[in-house]
Amino acid sequence: MHRIIVANRRGHQVVEWEITDTEEAREQIAAAERILREAREQGCVVSKKVGGQHVLDDGPFDPQVEEYQIIAPIAGG
Amino acid sequence: MGLADFWRKLFGRASPEDDALLAALPVERPWRQRWEYLPKRSAGPDFTSRDYAEARARAREVARATLGDALWDEVQRRGYLELPSRRFPGVTYRLRIGRRIEVRCARGVRPPWRQPFLCINPTYPLPEEEFFAHLYLYVRDREDQIIRVAAPQPWDQALGRTF
Numbered sequence: 676m677h678r679i680i681v682a683n684r685r686g687h688q689v690v691e692w693e694i695t696d697t698e699e700a701r702e703q704i705a706a707a708e709r710i711l712r713e714a715r716e717q718g719c720v721v722s723k724k725v726g727g728q729h730v731l732d733d734g735p736f737d738p739q740v741e742e743y744q745i746i747a748p749i750a751g752g
Numbered sequence: 753m754g755l756a757d758f759w760r761k762l763f764g765r766a767s768p769e770d771d772a773l774l775a776a777l778p779v780e781r782p783w784r785q786r787w788e789y790l791p792k793r794s795a796g797p798d799f800t801s802r803d804y805a806e807a808r809a810r811a812r813e814v815a816r817a818t819l820g821d822a823l824w825d826e827v828q829r830r831g832y833l834e835l836p837s838r839r840f841p842g843v844t845y846r847l848r849i850g851r852r853i854e855v856r857c858a859r860g861v862r863p864p865w866r867q868p869f870l871c872i873n874p875t876y877p878l879p880e881e882e883f884f885a886h887l888y889l890y891v892r893d894r895e896d897q898i899i900r901v902a903a904p905q906p907w908d909q910a911l912g913r914t915f
Contacts, residue, residue, distance in 0.1 A: 681779050682886065684795040684877045684915075685803075686810025688779045710779070717783035718875070722818070722889055729818045729885075731893035744818065746886045747874035748783070751903030 679707055680744040681714075694738060708736040711743060718748035782876035792912035795877045804915065811879030818885035827884075835891045839899065840864045845891050850880035850910055853891070853902070867904035873913035880914035 679690040692703035722729040724742040816824040827833050837843040842861035846854040852869040874883050891898055
């Protein structure tokens, strides 16, 4: 199972998808891609797990990635 | 009440039932809302003390997973993590959970800011351990953004948008 960790005041919530050739999996992947795009459009940053470590990432959504995380925008003060 | 339930009540650990309930909720997308009206250190008037405890427990899990065990253990042991600046030679950022970033300079190095602390908050409320992991990623991978948004301050203080 692949996932996006959505950091929010609940601690976090998770959006998951599977890489299988089914309509359900395609819908899950489309939903995951939409939430990542929406978060970026609103100023959030995205990290992805690479070699067991999270790194900030500007690349397009890749359903093969094991884990993304939506990182809150920051402001001074 | 079993021992596991007592432990969860004491330390706010989410139970499997709590996790299932949360999973059934629609994912909250905090970037869709405005949060300026909230008092400092608050997650909102609808949040109960149990919600806070559960949120902090989940945040701890994800912060540890984000940083990895070695860094997580280090911050637990030392109380801070340090990252060297890639923009300012001789400058180190000291990050502590829920606090402003302390800017530390090697001997003879001129500080990039006149004030020693940088105040940086998330734009929406987050448990402080979760935001600590976010801030670590920003400082390590996006120092320019830190430099652009940071509000230099003369003293240390708890962050206002975390809890």
